[in-house]
Amino acid sequence: MPDTSTGTFADESLAAGDVYEDIGPEPPRRLVWRNIFLMVLLHAGAIYGVFLIPTASALTLAWTAACFVISALGITAGAHRLWSHRTYRASLPLKVFLAFANSMAFQNDIYEWARDHRVHHKFSETDADPHNAKRGFFFAHIGWLLVRKHPDVIAKGRKVDLSDLEADHVVMVQRRHYQLSVVILCFLMPTLVPWYLWGESLLVGYLLPGLLRYTMVLNATWLVNSAAHMWGNRPYDRNINPRENSLVAFSALGEGFHNFHHTFPFDYATSEFGCRLNPTTAFIDLMCLLGLASERKTVSKEMVAARVQRTGDGSATSG
Ligand code: ST9
Ligand code: ZN
Ligand code: ZN
Numbered sequence: 001m002p003d004t005s006t007g008t009f010a011d012e013s014l015a016a017g018d019v020y021e022d023i024g025p026e027p028p029r030r031l032v033w034r035n036i037f038l039m040v041l042l043h044a045g046a047i048y049g050v051f052l053i054p055t056a057s058a059l060t061l062a063w064t065a066a067c068f069v070i071s072a073l074g075i076t077a078g079a080h081r082l083w084s085h086r087t088y089r090a091s092l093p094l095k096v097f098l099a100f101a102n103s104m105a106f107q108n109d110i111y112e113w114a115r116d117h118r119v120h121h122k123f124s125e126t127d128a129d130p131h132n133a134k135r136g137f138f139f140a141h142i143g144w145l146l147v148r149k150h151p152d153v154i155a156k157g158r159k160v161d162l163s164d165l166e167a168d169h170v171v172m173v174q175r176r177h178y179q180l181s182v183v184i185l186c187f188l189m190p191t192l193v194p195w196y197l198w199g200e201s202l203l204v205g206y207l208l209p210g211l212l213r214y215t216m217v218l219n220a221t222w223l224v225n226s227a228a229h230m231w232g233n234r235p236y237d238r239n240i241n242p243r244e245n246s247l248v249a250f251s252a253l254g255e256g257f258h259n260f261h262h263t264f265p266f267d268y269a270t271s272e273f274g275c276r277l278n279p280t281t282a283f284i285d286l287m288c289l290l291g292l293a294s295e296r297k298t299v300s301k302e303m304v305a306a307r308v309q310r311t312g313d314g315s316a317t318s319g
Contacts, residue, residue, distance in 0.1 A: 030148040039142065042215055049212035056204050060194045064209040067104065067190045069253075069279075071217050074101025075113075076253045076280040077287075083171060084114040086164065087268035089295040094287055095170040103174065103181035104189075105217055111165050111175045119157040121265055125229075125241050128156035133229035133241055141219075141226035186214060220251040228258035235316035236263040236307050244315075246277060254278030263307060268296040272304050 053061070078098030081087045090098065102110055116130045123129045127150045133140040165171050174181065190209035194200035232243030242258035249256030249271075257271035257278075269281040287293035308316040 027151060032146055032148065035146050039146065042211060045207060045211040046215035049207035052204050052207055056208055057194075057198060057200060059198050060200045060204060060208060063190070063194050064213050067209045067213045068217060070101050071105035071186070071213070072220065072253050073280065073283055074098055074103070074105045075107060075217070075221055076255055077283055078102045079107070079110050079113040080117065080255065081268055081270065081280065081284065083110050083165065083168070084117040085265050087266055087297050088284055088288075088293050090287070091292045092170070094292040095168075099170050099174040100181070100185060103178065104185040105221075106182045106186040106214060107218065107221065109175045109178040110171045111162070114165055114171075115157060115160065115162055116153075118160050118162075119153060120225075121262065122160060123152075123156055124262065126152070128152035131225045133226065137226045137230060140229055141222045186210075220248075220253075221255075223248045224252055224255050224258060228256050232256075232259070233315035234259045234313045236260050236304070237311045238313035239311060249277045254280045263311075264299040264304075266297050267299045269298065272299070272301075 056064075079102055082090050082095075082098060099110065102113075107113055108116070120129050120131065125132055125134050130149060130153050131140045131144040132150075135143070187206075187210055190213065191202060191205040194205045194209065195202050228243055228245040228248045229241050230243065232245035232248075234240070234243055236259050240259070240262055242262040244259050245256040247256065248258070254275075254277060255261075255270060257273075260267070260272060261270040268284055269275075269278065271278055271281070275282040275285065284293055284296065288296065
């Protein structure tokens with residue numbers, strides 16, 4: 001049974017057996033009305049966009065899908081597997097591409113995203129976890145972006161080592177020019193390309209490859225924090241909340257194997273099954289084939305098997 005009052009560290013950088021305990025009463029929840037207003041507006045625009053799908057040209061729909069995949073890779077292959085966990089090494093051209101793709105996804109700059117994500121791994125399911133899933137599905141999904149952070153997130157987060165990110169020029173340049181890059185890459189480019197190249201209306205360009213695509217990438221990402229921390233098997237570690245969730249893996253380009261990922265956060269594939277339901281792993285493999293990436297870290301089959309035996313919930317299909 002998972003311990004519901006404490007969170008155990010699942011990060012390899014921490015001493016085995018360390019336990020972080022939640023302390024003190026819950027501070028008052030401080031709503032951020034600006035974010036609530038903008039998120040309601042964004043989702044309303046995205047829903048309106050759904051009704052405009054029949055009026056869009058085939059090229060616009062293909063462009064919307066391409067924008068989804070590129071911006072999603074900026075999160076999965078970029079902010080997550082490269083910059084948060086350093087699971088592989090990327091060449092400068094690949095890093096620049098991923099930084100552009102990351103701005104297209106508009107989920108905070110790489111530095112802030114990776115900082116919050118490292119804090120999430122280190123203090124999973126405690127007050128110091130930015131999207132602590134013990135506070136319910138809504139909080140883990142979107143609610144955490146609508147309220148001030150728990151003081152523990154900031155206090156504990158300040159102790160997390162970010163020196164590699166500070167030394168990474170691509171990360172710091174993207175951070176310096178973040179707002180402008182988002183305006184251009186997340187909103188202007190997706191809208192203007194179909195208008196200029198094949199005469200799509202500006203409204204459809206703004207609502208489909210713009211707002212609807214952005215909202216879909218956001219929700220696919222948030223499902224990893226909400227659904228994949230609540231529903232699914234725990235073949236590798238039954239003592240932590242993150243689960244294997246195939247539906248989330250499908251919508252999040254392979255990021256739904258979350259029990260594996262929290263157990264072995266250094267593995268570039270975030271799964272023992274390679275490219276199965278995992279386009280991000282296929283993308284990193286392709287980059288290696290093209291000489292643009294190298295040094296993929298993986299966990300050995302023996303280590304997975306031993307872990308499955310020791311802490312798994314018995315649902316493993318291999319190991
Ligand atoms: C978004 C992010 O959506 C999504 C991330 C999801 C992560 C998912 C991970 C799952 C695995 C990967 C799967 C990928 C799947 C992809 C699939 C794709 C198909 N440590 O933040 P402030 C400091 S963003 C240390 O203002 P408040 C901070 O530096 C969407 N320090 O806190 C600052 O210090 P100083 C768009 C920290 O006031 C001070 O604290 N954006 C930490 O509580 C205040 O910081 C939005 O919607 C830390 N962890 O406000 C909202 N955190 O003053 C953007 C903070 O010295 N965010 N600090 O500079 C906000 O508006 C605010 O952050 C807030 C909290 C209202 C949420
Ligand atoms: Zn992670
Ligand atoms: Zn997680």
